[in-house]
Amino acid sequence: MATGVNTYDWVNGASAKIQNAPRTADRRDRVESLVGTAALGQIPYDYSSGTKAQNDAYNLANRYNQPSTKPPVQADPFAAYGGIAGLTKMLQGGGSGGSGSKDSSLDWAKWNAEQAAAKNTTDTQLRALQGLQGRLASGGYRGNADTLLGLINDQNTQGQASIWDNYNTGISNINAGYDTAQGMVNTGYGDLNKYLNANQSNPYANLQQQVSPVNNAMANYLSAYGVSNDPVNQQVQASQMANQQGADSYNQLQQLMSANQLANNQSNLDVSQMAQNYATTGLGSQRAGYQANADTARTSAMNQLMDQINTARYGVEQGVGEKKTALEEAIIAAGGAVDGSTAGAGANAQPVVAGSATSRAQQVAAAPDNYPNFKAALADLNPNYKFTTMAAAKKKFPALAGKF
Amino acid sequence: MAFNPAEYAARLQALISGFNTQSSRALYDNQIMNQTGRRAIADANAQYDRQAPQLVAGYGRSGRNTANVKSGAFASAMQDFAKERVDKTGQAQGALDTGNAFYQGDLGERQAQLKADQTVLAQQKAQQIAEDAGQIMQYRAGAYA
Numbered sequence: 001m002a003t004g005v006n007t008y009d010w011v012n013g014a015s016a017k018i019q020n021a022p023r024t025a026d027r028r029d030r031v032e033s034l035v036g037t038a039a040l041g042q043i044p045y046d047y048s049s050g051t052k053a054q055n056d057a058y059n060l061a062n063r064y065n066q067p068s069t070k071p072p073v074q075a076d077p078f079a080a081y082g083g084i085a086g087l088t089k090m091l092q093g094g095g096s097g098g099s100g101s102k103d104s105s106l107d108w109a110k111w112n113a114e115q116a117a118a119k120n121t122t123d124t125q126l127r128a129l130q131g132l133q134g135r136l137a138s139g140g141y142r143g144n145a146d147t148l149l150g151l152i153n154d155q156n157t158q159g160q161a162s163i164w165d166n167y168n169t170g171i172s173n174i175n176a177g178y179d180t181a182q183g184m185v186n187t188g189y190g191d192l193n194k195y196l197n198a199n200q201s202n203p204y205a206n207l208q209q210q211v212s213p214v215n216n217a218m219a220n221y222l223s224a225y226g227v228s229n230d231p232v233n234q235q236v237q238a239s240q241m242a243n244q245q246g247a248d249s250y251n252q253l254q255q256l257m258s259a260n261q262l263a264n265n266q267s268n269l270d271v272s273q274m275a276q277n278y279a280t281t282g283l284g285s286q287r288a289g290y291q292a293n294a295d296t297a298r299t300s301a302m303n304q305l306m307d308q309i310n311t312a313r314y315g316v317e318q319g320v321g322e323k324k325t326a327l328e329e330a331i332i333a334a335g336g337a338v339d340g341s342t343a344g345a346g347a348n349a350q351p352v353v354a355g356s357a358t359s360r361a362q363q364v365a366a367a368p369d370n371y372p373n374f375k376a377a378l379a380d381l382n383p384n385y386k387f388t389t390m391a392a393a394k395k396k397f398p399a400l401a402g403k404f
Numbered sequence: 405m406a407f408n409p410a411e412y413a414a415r416l417q418a419l420i421s422g423f424n425t426q427s428s429r430a431l432y433d434n435q436i437m438n439q440t441g442r443r444a445i446a447d448a449n450a451q452y453d454r455q456a457p458q459l460v461a462g463y464g465r466s467g468r469n470t471a472n473v474k475s476g477a478f479a480s481a482m483q484d485f486a487k488e489r490v491d492k493t494g495q496a497q498g499a500l501d502t503g504n505a506f507y508q509g510d511l512g513e514r515q516a517q518l519k520a521d522q523t524v525l526a527q528q529k530a531q532q533i534a535e536d537a538g539q540i541m542q543y544r545a546g547a548y549a
Contacts, residue, residue, distance in 0.1 A: 170548050177544025181537030188533030192526045199519055203512035209505030214494035217449060218486040221456060225469070227479040235487040239494030246498060250505050254512075261516055268523050275527070279534035286538055290545040297548060 045391075054389070061392035063112075120398075127399050129336045130361030132327060137340055137362055141323045145316050152312045159305040167298040171291060178287040182280065189276035196269050204258035209247035214239040367403045374404040406539075407532040415525055423518040427511060434507040441500035445493050452489045459485055 037044040047055050059065045082089070135141055216232045223229065328338045340361065363381060371377035377400055378385065378393055387393055394401035463469035463478040542549045 170546065173544045173546060174541070174548065177541035180544070181541040184537035184540070185534045188530040188537075192530040195526045196523065199522070201519075203515035203519070204509075207505075207508050207512050210501055212497045212501050214490060214497065216486060216490055217452070217493070218456065218482075218489060222482055222486055225460065225478070225482060226474050227482045229483075229486075231483045232486040232490060235490045236494070239490055239498070243494065243498035243501065246502055247505065250502070250509070254509060257509075257512075257516075264520070268527075272527065272530070275530065275534075279531075279537070282534075283538060283541060286541055290541075290548045293545075293548040 057388050057392060061389055061395055123398050123402065125334065127364070127402050129331065129334045130399070131365040132331045132334065133336055133338075133340045134362035134365035136324070136327050136331060136338060138366070141327045142320050143323070145320045148316045149313065152309055152316070155312075156305065156309045159309075160302065163298055163301045163305065166301075167294055170294045170297075174287055174290045174294065178283055181283050185276065185279045185283065189272060189279065192272045193269065193276075196265070196272055200265050202258050202261045202265070204254050204261055207251075207254040207258075209250040211240070211243050211247045214243065361399075364399050364403060367400060374401055377404070406536050407529065412525065412529050416522065419518060419521045419525065423514055426514055430507060430510055430514070434504065437503045437507075438500065441496060441503065445496045445500070448493055448496065449489070452485070452493075456485065 045058050047058075050058065214236050216229060216236050218232065219229050222232065331338055340359075367377040367381070371380065374394070375387075375390070378387065378397060381400065382397065385393070385396070459481060460469060460478075463475070463481065467473060468475035469478040
C-alpha cells in the first residue's frame with residue numbers, strides 16, 4: 001500500500017515537533033528520500049520499526065547521519081601560493097594566503113551527487129557493455145537461428161524422403177508396367193506362333209493334274225471291216241502324250257508353288273519370333289528410358305531441394321553473421337573488446353575464462369534469466385557476502401542490482 | 405488404336421466368308437465346265453457313232469467296200485475318221501482334265517491366300533497387342549514417360 005508522506009507523524013502527526021524536523025543535510029536527504037520513495041509508491045524504510053543496529057546499518061548504507069567525509073585529497077596546484085586564496089591575495093598585492101576554507105555540507109552533497117551520477121552513468125554503460133559481451137560470448141545473438149536450421153534440416157530430410165518415395169513408386173510402376181507389357185507381348189506372339197505352327201499345311205502339296213486315258217473307241221469297228229488300227233493307235237499315243245505334257249507342266253508349276261508355300265510358312269514363323277524378340281527388346285529399351293527419366297527427375301529434384309536448403313541455410317547464417325558483426329561493432333563502439341575485456345582488442349578475441357572478469361560480467365548479465373530476484377542472485381553469485389540490508393547489498397553490488 | 409477383339413473376329417470372319425463365297429462359285433463353275441465338257445464329248449462320240457455307218461455305206465455304194473472288195477481308200481478313210489475321233493475327243497478330255505486341275509489349283513491358291521490373310525491378321529493382332537503393351541507401360545510410367 002502506498003503511504004503518503006503526510007502520514008508520517010513528524011510531518012503532521014502528534015509527534016510533529018521541531019526537534020524531529022530535519023536539521024542537517026543528511027536529514028534533508030532522508031526527507032527527500034522518503035518523499036521521493038513515497039511519490040514512487042514504494043514503502044520507505046521505517047526507523048520506528050527497526051532496531052538500532054538496523055537503523056545504523058541503513059544510515060551507513062545510505063550515508064545518513066554519518067560523519068562528514070572529505071573528497072579525496074588532491075594536490076593543490078596553488079599550494080606554493082598558499083592555495084587559491086593565497087594566490088588571489090598575492091595577485092591583489094597581499095601576502096601569502098591562508099589555509100583553505102572549511103567544507104560546507106552543501107558542497108559535499110553537491111560533490112557527492114556528481115560522483116554518484118557519474119558512477120551511475122559509468123555503471124550503466126559498463127553493464128550494457130558487459131551485457132553485449134555476454135551475449136556475444138554465449139552465442140545469444142544467434143537467437144532462433146538454430147531452431148530455424150533444425151526446421152531446415154527437417155525439411156531437407158522430409159524432402160529427400162518424399163523424393164525417394166516418388167522415385168521408388170515410379171520405378172515400381174515402370175517395372176510393373178513392363179511385366180504387364182511383357183506378358184501381353186508373350187501372349188500375343190505366343191498365340192501367333194501357335195497359329196502358325198498349327199497352320200503349316202500346304203494347299204499345293206497334293207495338287208496334281210490327272211490325265212484321263214485316250215481310247216480308240218472304233219477299234220472293234222475298224223477290225224470288223226478288216227481295217228488296221230495301227231495308225232489310230234499311234235494317234236491315241238500322240239493324244240495321250242499331248243495331254244500328259246500339259247499335265248506335267250501344270251504339276252511342275254504346282255511343285256514350285258508348294259515349295260514357295262513351305263518357305264513362306266517357315267518365313268512366317270521366323271518373322272513372328274523375330275517380331276516377338278523385337279517387341280521384347282523394345283519394351284526393355286522403353287523401360288530403360290523411363291528408368292533413366294526417373295533417375296534424372298530424382299537427381300533434378302534432389303539438386304533443387306539442396307539448392308533450396310542451402311539457400312535457406314545461407315540466409316539464416318547470413319542473418320546470424322550480420323547480427324554478430326553488429327554486436328561486435330556495438331561492443332567496440334562501447335569501448336569494449338570482443339574477447340570480453342573492457343580494453344579494445346579487436347575482433348580476434350580470446351575465449352572467456354571461467355572466473356575472469358568477463359565471466360563475471362556474463363554471469364551478471366544473465367542473472368535475470370537464471371534467478372528469480374536480486375537476493376537469490378546475490379546469494380548464489382556472492383556466497384561469502386554477509387547480507388544485512390537490501391539497500392546495502394544493492395549499493396555493494398550495483399551492477400547485479402541493476403539487473404532486477 | 406487399342407486391340408479390338410470384336411473387330412479382329414469380324415475381319416477374320418470376312419476373310420472366311422470371302423473364301424467360302426469364291427470357292428462355292430468356283431466349284432459351281434467347275435461343275436458346269438465338267439458337265440458341259442462331258443456332254444460335248446458324249447455328243448461328239450454320238451455324232452461319230454452316227455457318221456461311221458454312213459461312211460461305210462458311202463464306200464459300199466461306190467463298190468469300194470463290199471464283201472469281196474476292201475479298197476485302200478476305204479481303209480484309209482476309216483482310219484482317218486477314227487484318228488480324228490481320237491484326236492477330237494482326246495483334246496476335249498485333255499481340256500476337261502486341265503480345267504479340273506486348274507480348279508483344284510485355284511482352290512489351293514485361294515486356300516493359300518486365305519491362310520496368308522489370316523496370318524497377316526494374326527500378325528497385326530500380335531503387333532497391336534505389343535503396341536498396346538507399350539502404351540500401357542507408358543501409362544504406368546506416368547510422368548517418367
